Amino acid sequence: MADHLLLGIDTGGTYTDAALYSETLGVVARAKALTTRHDLSVGISGAVDAVLGKARVPVSAIGLVSLSTTLATNALVEGQGGRAGLVMIGFGPDDLKRDGLAEALGTDPVLFLPGGHNVHGNETPLDMRALDEALPALSQTVSSFAVAGYFAVRNPAHEQRVRERIRAISHLPVTCSHELSSKLGGPRRALTTLLNARLVSMIDRLIGACEDFLQRRGIQVPMMVVRGDGALISAAEARLRPIETILSGPAASLVGARHLTGLDDAVVSDIGGTTTDVAVLDKGRPKLDAEGAVVGGYRTMVEAVAMRTFGLGGDSEVRIDDRGLAARIDLGPRRFLPLSLASTLHPDSILPVLERQLRTAHVGRHDGRFAVRTGVPERLASGLQPQEQALYEKIGAAPVPLDGLLMTTPQKATLDRLVARGLVHICGVTPSDAMHVLGGQGQWDAEAARLGLALAARVKDGTGRPIADSPDALARRIVDRLTRQSSDVILSACLADDGVGTIDPAGSVAVDRALHRRAGIVRFQIALDRPLVGLGASAPVYYPDIAAMLGAESVIPADAGVANAVGAVVGQxxxxxxxxxxxxxxxxxxxxxxxxxxxxxxxxxxxxxxxxxxxxxxxxxxxxxxxxxxxxxxxxxxxxxxxxxxxxxxxxxxxxxxxxxxxxxxxx
The missing domain is CATH 3.30.110 (Translation Initiation Factor IF3)
Incomplete structure (x- = not known):
């Protein structure tokens, strides 16, 4: 091959994608492998080896590797991440009340030190005695530190001195706020720094896994990572500032969508396992969010594409509210491990339990649900409370049914905390399972999906009747719900872009009548003014119906499933x-x-x-x-x-x- 091939890798919550790209020929080959949380290099090697095999080229043909990922975005949307210690210099407890900082901090520790600077860079003396007293014990309960100083963007000296002290005593990663943003607004800068610190170990593991694999395969070329604004940065810089990789995957998908479709104006919606990401292409360029990226409800100071990320995907939790006369189905925001996938990975742990539960006459509140460790390194489980540690030890590498794991009501909250820490997955019914029942997908165990939906269909509504007559009927309701929720989030993003974000599509009677074409003397209609580009592996099964509901032309490029990997190598x-x-x-x-x-x-x-x-x-x-x-x-x-x-x-x-x-x- 005359020109060098560029290798794009995208590590998502469910799949790792690889694409080989030639600047003269376009996409030469593409492949997927399951993302392996316990060792990310396994999923990366599976995808890259497969794509090299398809292309039949030697590793010497590769001239550049570029990585995009949704792992950081997913972690923030799902409220996950390592435990971080926040050190505030020159701030007081009242500053935690601003910009959602206290909410983001949760139960993570915070220290206030006298010091900081004024707008012209002049200092208030720094006093580190409280830090010196707290550090020996604190460094045993956190995985990283965040340091934010008053007006540090004008003079970072105090942040740097605190960073050196923390590193000398704890040897843990430290993020300083002046490294992430040059904008004023201390509490929001502190929030951004805190989120960065939580992501350090996750992105470090991802880049390290990728580098280790490339080294083993003899691929010794520059390695880049996609930033949230679609630009590329070196892997070394991404390790220092992982917060810049929030919206990395979505940004790469937007760059990829523009490249694959040639469209200058489009609404781009990318559905993954965990999230749906929506953005607008205008005159060939993605719009940037001038105020900073919003992820997981927090507005950061990270410059990124004006992408709205919603906790809705093929692997979203199916939540059944049976309290009303008619049961209501909602999806997300948590990601579950689909029963069909869990059974493919652990066939002996899933099917016998589902069959046992179906044989019982009564409906159990935990039917069809399991817990399994995510497989992250043990050191990331530091700082667990005694009850969390006890429950964690009962959960292993193979799924455990919740009806045998949770003996008391408080244990459910304990399990939720383990899930939020990224230590445990819950397996249960998802839209991916519904699609396996309906025949729209077939890569995993359809029998486990059918049994799981048969269990869920037995749940009774307020009238005492089962919520569905059959697994197929429930599957259709779940997929219809995904079509409607997807339409709502796409509309929500577009209305916000139009400056009318006060309209909530999910709660608007007018929008509901327009989307469902309900008859009436007054006729409501909704349509997008540009095509809807559907991306993601499952885009072909979901997006034709979503585009039809939105009155838009549906465009699904041939390489829609690896748009992120393509976007990773065509950026600047x-x-x-x-x-x-x-x-x-x-x-x-x-x-x-x-x-x-x-x-x-x-x-x-x-x-x-x-x-x-x-x-x-x-x-x-x-x-x-x-x-x-x-x-x-x-x-x-x-x-x-x-x-x-x-x-x-x-x-x-x-x-x-x-x-x-x-x-x-x-x-x-």
Missing amino acids: VRNSVTVFVTQPEEGVFIVAGAGESVRHVDEAAAFSQARERAMTGALHAARANGADEPAVTFAEEIDAPEVEGSRKLIEARFTATASGRPRIAREA
Whole structure:
């Protein structure tokens, strides 16, 4: 093959995808393997070996590897992640009440230290005595630390000193807020830093697993990771700032959708096992969220595509509310291990239990549900409470039925906490199982799916009747519910983009009448103004009905199942650096950002240094991230109003952006 092949890998919650891409031929081969949580390299090797076998090419043909992942997004949507210690410098307990920080912190520990800086970078003395007292015990109960200092974006010295102290004593990963954002807004920066710290071990494991596999196969080429805005960064940078990989998979899918369809204007919806991600392509470019990515209900300071992520996928929990006269079915936001998949992985653990439960006359509240360890390393189970530890020890590598595991009501909450920590999966009925019953999917054990739905169909509604006559009838209701919920989330994202996000499609009578074409004197209609591009392995079975409900043209590209992997290799490296100039007093100008704060007495000299520093920093970052011959663009914002006849500089921002295609390994 004349040109080098680019290997794109996407590690999702259920599948790991691989695609070999040629810049002249397009997608040469594609393959999938199940994501293996206990050892991610197993799933990666399965997908990559399969794609190399299909293409019949040697490993020497590969010139670049690029990775996208939804693992970080899924973790935040499902409320998972490692336990992190938050250190706040110059803040007080009241600051936790802002930007959802207290809610995000949950039961994780927080320390407040005197210190921090003001807007011009001048310090309040730092006192680390409370840190020194707490660290020996604290470092035994957390897997990482987050450090956020007051105005650290103007002077990061205190964050850096605290980081060094924590590393010296605990030897654990530490994230500083100034490394993630140059924007003001301390509590939201602290929130972003906390989420980053929770994701460190997960992304570190993923990149390490990928690097180990590539090394074993003799693939020694540059490795990139997709960032949330669709740009590429080096694997080393992604390890330091894993928060930037939230929405990595969705961003890659958007880049891939544009490349695979050639459409400039489209609504792109990507359904995975755990989430549905919706974004808008406008004039050939994905829109970026100026306020920062929202994931799992938290608004971060991470610049990312304006993608809305919903806890709805093929592996979503099927929740049956039987309290009303008619039972109601809802899906998500938690991901379950589908019974059909669990039975394929553990045939002796699933089918006999489902058959036993079906033989009993009464309906059990835990029928058709199992618990199994996710297989993450034991060190990630640190800090469990005694009751959590006791339950965790009863759950093994093979699924355990919940009707034998949960003996008391409080144990259900304990199990939910183990699931939230990412230590345990619950196996149960999902839309994927419903599709196996209906014949839309067939890759796993359809018999387990049928037995699971037969159990669920026995649940009685408020009238005392079973909620469905047969597994097939219940399966159709579940798939219809997925069609409607998917339509709701797509509409919700599009309405928000149109500036009318106050309309809730799920609660609107008018929207309901329009979607179901209900007759009436007043006729309601809804339609999208552009095609709906469906992505994901299951897109062909779900999206024709969803597009029909939304009155949109359905576009499902041939490589829809590996759009993320394609997007991972066709993107660009892009890095921005912002430098600020402020005027604390007449005739004094402070240059801050991308280095030490510098004092000037001449505005023009300060501006000149700020421009030079931003450009040098952006070029250095882009080259460090593997860009080949990056080009630079500039943006300047100068806030200098006239006050009583004289000009007063409030703040000047100089932003340089360097971008280029990633460097590709050349043959010797």
